[in-house]
């Protein structure tokens with residue numbers, strides 16, 4: 146998505162007159178900055194949040210850098226789930242963007258898009274790969290497409306307050322799964338946390354150094370695979386010690402967290418879903434994500 150737009154562009158995108166748009170800017174309904182010449186410029190993130198909050202139609206999505214016809218049809222989560230699985234498998238990126246961004250523009254929260262749409266869509270690709278109906282390249286391409294869409298949503302989120310609580314997280318060595326940690330980051334950012342995923346495959350020592358150096362309010366670890374559980378537990382304990390020294394809570398989640406592993410480690414919360422994370426983070430900091438309609 147483009148970053149700053151003129152009033153003429155935004156008026157065209159929303160299908161309203163430039164005069165109305167300027168009035169809305171002056172009323173504070175849409176955030177705008179002024180150029181040195183005194184012209185209003187609107188950040189795309191502000192326009193997107195306006196559409197979400199006011200359920201305003203999007204007439205020319207291309208102006209915001211979105212695929213044609215974005216904002217026209219809003220399907221149920223269940224319907225999008227099936228359509229997204231098919232579009233991801235086919236590598237139809239614009240269709241995937243349209244489906245997910247439509248949900249976002251209609252006010253759906255990141256955790257809903259993650260738990261209720263991306264996870265089942267990726268699960269169905271995984272199941273079809275298992276049965277030889279999907280090639281590896283299709284699965285990996287699907288991850289790349291999801292990553293780009295999540296990045297697009299990230300740039301459309303409202304700006305963070307300077308006082309936003311910090312959260313960092315990642316995966317440990319041997320865990321190459323990128324989407325869960327990216328979704329945790331986005332979920333927390335939507336809630337107003339200054340959350341940053343450090344990516345995948347870290348040695349525990351370096352994450353312990355990050356915890357000590359950054360001293361976030363919250364640390365998360367995503368665990369999609371732990372091929373050597375004993376090694377995982379010993380690596381985790383390094384993180385746990387670093388976090389305990391700074392009194393930083395650790396929240397964990399992911400398919401590889403068996404009861405056996407969980408019994409051997411300490412953590413503040415173990416979440417099977419992003420939904421659970423939202424409740425935990427709200428309780429921890431009192432941050433509230435915007436309400437979906």
Ligand code: B12
Pocket residue numbers: 259260263264267268269270271272273275284285288319320321322323324325326328329365366367368369370396397398399400416417418419422
């Ligand atoms: C994409 C993918 C890969 C990609 C990942 C690439 C990448 N850049 O991420 C690659 C190619 C690496 C891969 C490899 C393999 N994979 Co794979 N993979 C998948 C697939 C299709 C999607 C995974 C995904 O991203 N899902 C979307 C995420 C968002 O969903 P999620 O992980 O469930 O996360 C949610 C929750 O768990 C939770 N959560 C997760 N972490 C955290 C953390 C916190 C803090 C919180 C709050 C919440 C939370 O929130 C998320 C949202 O709800 C899954 C299928 C599936 N069912 O998921 C198979 C799957 C996981 N893979 C599988 C297999 C077998 C493999 C391989 C062994 C294949 C092989 N023979 O080489 C290798 C092993 C790699 C390794 N080193 O471990 C199997 C695992 C079976 C099992 N019993 O464990 C699955 C289930 C496919 C299948 N149906 O058979 N895979």
